[in-house]
Each structure stands twice: as C-alpha cells, then as structure tokens.
Amino acid sequence: MSEVRHNWTKEEILEIYNRPMMSLLYDAATIHRKQHDPNVVQVSTLLSIKTGGCSEDCGYCPQAARYHTGVEGNDLMTVNQVKAQALRAKESGSSRVCMGAAWRNVKDGPEFDQVLEMVRGINKLNMEVCCTLGMVTENQAQRLAEAGLYAYNHNLDSSEEYYKEVISTRGYQDRLDTIDNVRKTNVTVCSGGIIGMGENVEDRAGMLVALSTLNPQPESTPINALVAVEGTPLEDEKPVEIWDMIRMVATTRIVLPETQVRLSAGRTQMSREGQAMCFFAGANSIFAGDKLLTTPNPDVNEDMKMFKLLGLNPQKPFTKKVQPQSVEAADSQFEALGEKPKWTRPEHKIDRNEAAKANGKLVK
Ligand code: SF4
Numbered sequence: 001m002s003e004v005r006h007n008w009t010k011e012e013i014l015e016i017y018n019r020p021m022m023s024l025l026y027d028a029a030t031i032h033r034k035q036h037d038p039n040v041v042q043v044s045t046l047l048s049i050k051t052g053g054c055s056e057d058c059g060y061c062p063q064a065a066r067y068h069t070g071v072e073g074n075d076l077m078t079v080n081q082v083k084a085q086a087l088r089a090k091e092s093g094s095s096r097v098c099m100g101a102a103w104r105n106v107k108d109g110p111e112f113d114q115v116l117e118m119v120r121g122i123n124k125l126n127m128e129v130c131c132t133l134g135m136v137t138e139n140q141a142q143r144l145a146e147a148g149l150y151a152y153n154h155n156l157d158s159s160e161e162y163y164k165e166v167i168s169t170r171g172y173q174d175r176l177d178t179i180d181n182v183r184k185t186n187v188t189v190c191s192g193g194i195i196g197m198g199e200n201v202e203d204r205a206g207m208l209v210a211l212s213t214l215n216p217q218p219e220s221t222p223i224n225a226l227v228a229v230e231g232t233p234l235e236d237e238k239p240v241e242i243w244d245m246i247r248m249v250a251t252t253r254i255v256l257p258e259t260q261v262r263l264s265a266g267r268t269q270m271s272r273e274g275q276a277m278c279f280f281a282g283a284n285s286i287f288a289g290d291k292l293l294t295t296p297n298p299d300v301n302e303d304m305k306m307f308k309l310l311g312l313n314p315q316k317p318f319t320k321k322v323q324p325q326s327v328e329a330a331d332s333q334f335e336a337l338g339e340k341p342k343w344t345r346p347e348h349k350i351d352r353n354e355a356a357k358a359n360g361k362l363v364k
Pocket residue numbers: 054055056057058061062063064101102103104134
C-alpha cells in the first residue's frame with residue numbers, strides 16, 4: 001500500500017481525495033507511520049534574501065513588481081547577514097534554511113557568487129541549505145551542488161491546465177526543466193504547490209499526478225494555502241477551508257509516501273487543532289519564523305508551544321540524506337556559462353490579468 005508509484009492517474013487520486021474523511025485520515029496516517037516517525041517534524045526557516053521587484057507575474061505573489069502590494073524591492077542580503085540569521089534559526093530549533101530570492105531565474109555574476117557563499121556558510125553551520133531562486137540551468141545547479149546545497153525548491157504551483165490561469169511569464173515545462181536540471185546533480189528536489197487559487201479539485205489532483213510521476217519523486221513537497229494579498233490578481237479568493245487542507249495533505253502523503261510534506265503558507269489561518277489534524281494526516285515539516293517571505297507566519301515560540309502540546313520533536317539535520325561536501329569557490333571545477341533558460345510560452349496571456357490591466361489595476 002505504501003510503495004512509491006510513478007503511474008498515478010488523476011482518477012485514482014480523485015478517488016483518494018474524496019474518500020470519507022475518517023477513512024482518508026486512517027489511510028494516510030497508516031502510510032505515514034510506515035515511512036516516517038509520526039512524532040518528528042522538520043522545522044525549516046524561510047529567509048527572503050532578495051525581496052520584491054520581480055519581473056514575473058505569478059498571480060498569487062506580492063513580490064511581482066507589476067502589482068500594487070506595497071512590497072518594495074530590496075538589494076540582496078550580505079553573506080554575514082544571512083549567516084547571522086541562519087545561526088539564530090538554528091538556535092531556535094530549525095534544521096534547514098531556505099533562501100528565497102525574487103528572481104525570474106538565476107543569472108551568473110556577482111550576485112549568484114554571493115548566494116554560493118551563503119550556501120557554503122550555512123552548510124558549515126551543519127544545517128540543511130535550500131534555495132529558491134527561480135529557474136536554473138544545469139550548470140548553475142551543479143555550482144549550487146558543489147557549494148553544498150542540500151535542496152532546491154521550485155514549485156509546480158498547480159495542475160498544468162490551471163498554471164496557465166495564474167502565470168503567463170513562464171510555462172509548466174519551464175518548471176519541469178528546472179527540476180530536471182536539479183535532478184542531474186545530487187541536490188534534492190523540493191516541489192509542491194498552492195491551493196485556494198480558484199482551481200478545482202481536478203487541478204489539485206492534476207498537480208499531484210505531475211509531482212508523483214516525477215521519478216524520483218520530490219524529497220520535499222510544500223502544500224501552501226493561498227494568502228490572498230491585496231493588489232494581486234488573486235486578492236479576492238476566499239480563504240482555504242481547513243478540511244480542504246487536510247484532504248490535500250492526506251492525499252499528498254498517500255501518493256508521495258516517502259516525501260516530507262510541508263505545511264507552508266496559510267498556517268496563521270489554521271487553528272492548532274487543524275494543524276494537528278494535518279500532522280496526523282502526514283504533514284511532517286513546517287516553515288518557522290514570523291514571516292514567510294512577505295506574508296505572516298506563526299511566531300516560532302508559538303510553534304514550539306504547539307510541538308510541546310502535541311509531543312512533537314524537531315527533526316535533526318541530515319536525517320534523510322548525508323550532509324553535502326562544500327567546495328570553496330577557489331577550488332571550483334565549474335565556470336559560469338552565462339546561459340539563459342528558455343521560455344516555452346512567450347505569447348501566453350491571462351484573461352483575468354488583461355482585464356485588470358485594462359482597468360489600470362495591475363501594472364504600475
Ligand atoms: S513567485 Fe517568485 S517568480 Fe513569481 S512573482 Fe513571486 S518572486 Fe517572482
């Protein structure tokens with residue numbers, strides 16, 4: 001029942017998603033216990049190392065420069081600032097730091113070199129290092145791996161069909177290409193999505209088909225509930241019902257049995273009881289810290305109180321895979337190639353965004 005399968009169909013996943021809640025919870029929790037310690041949850045800190053000013057048009061994202069969200073663009077943080085924050089995260093129980101930069105894609109040059117130094121610095125703190133920097137080429141993924149990167153995050157966001165309704169500046173295939181580039185290295189893959197963007201249940205199942213048929217499946221899958229931010233095209237979407245979140249987590253656990261399933265954005269809207277149900281259904285990772293890039297997140301002390309209440313323990317770093325070796329910049333075997341990722345759907349437009357643009361609402 002808990003073997004890893006790469007041939008899930010949308011129909012099979014929908015059947016799981018729609019099971020009576022008690023059966024779904026039992027099935028997911030049974031698989032969870034076979035594959036993972038149910039009382040251990042990974043705590044990861046998300047650090048926005050370069051906020052705002054992004055050229056992309058992801059409909060959910062307040063960091064897109066074209067939306068009126070009040071998020072101002074910042075310069076890339078310094079290596080020392082990042083190391084200091086990573087140390088603080090470690091002291092408060094995090095085993096992983098995920099560095100996010102609001103970039104369309106990685107560009108070779110001094111800023112990427114600075115990120116590689118950050119990766120080396122955090123790896124030396126004996127923490128798992130993850131980056132989410134947009135699209136990467138194989139060469140850039142190799143350079144990140146060589147610096148000691150543990151994971152690369154690149155979410156599929158939704159089904160291939162619904163992705164087109166949310167983002168026009170990249171295609172689904174571009175996402176898959178970046179995941180493929182990361183897979184050519186020894187860096188693990190973190191990829192998941194967002195619910196509550198106006199998609200239907202078929203789209204949720206479609207996203208899980210796409211994730212589960214990746215071979216290997218992602219080592220980590222964040223499940224986000226949309227935080228609808230004023231000024232973004234999705235500002236009017238209703239908050240996700242906790243029962244939808246529980247169903248999505250449980251279904252993810254069943255189709256991705258070995259993956260760490262991460263409760264990500266939207267936790268401030270969830271009660272402790274709701275989060276406990278998600279942990280029971282197979283979530284075994286959270287983001288800690290009072291901000292998730294730009295949106296609110298529970299305070300770390302609140303999370304630790306919840307862990308105590310539920311008898312949960314934070315996962316130690318490198319429990320699932322050994323710590324990568326970090327090669328110093330001077331000893332690197334790779335030179336920057338200056339490649340740009342391709343864009344597979346440059347002519348695509350989204351009706352909702354075009355209408356908003358015509359009303360002067362979106363573009364600054
Ligand atoms: S999600 Fe990432 S790529 Fe999309 S607009 Fe936000 S920062 Fe840019």
